[in-house]
Amino acid sequence: MLQIRPVSELRNYNKVLDKVKKDNPVFLTKNGYGKFALIDIEDYDEFTTALELVTKLKKAEKSKHYNFDEIKVKLFS
Numbered sequence: 001m002l003q004i005r006p007v008s009e010l011r012n013y014n015k016v017l018d019k020v021k022k023d024n025p026v027f028l029t030k031n032g033y034g035k036f037a038l039i040d041i042e043d044y045d046e047f048t049t050a051l052e053l054v055t056k057l058k059k060a061e062k063s064k065h066y067n068f069d070e071i072k073v074k075l076f077s
Contacts, residue, residue, distance in 0.1 A: 004029060007036065 003026040009016050010028070020026050020038045028036040039047075066074070 003027065004034075006030075 025039040
């Protein structure tokens with residue numbers, strides 16, 4: 001279930017932190033607008049790993065590619 005709380009609830013931060021679970025972040029609002037996200041450390045690690053992989057994939061897509069026939073020619077010529 002989506003957890004949205006005003007940032008003022010951090011006065012009792014233990015209560016807010018107890019609500020943060022794996023796959024269940026807590027979003028904090030400031031002046032009625034989304035401002036912060038509190039996420040489980042495992043979720044954070046998974047997110048940063050996925051972001052790193054996507055970044056590497058995009059870089060690889062922009063680099064030069066060789067098809068199988070081009071590789072055979074380069075290796076056996």
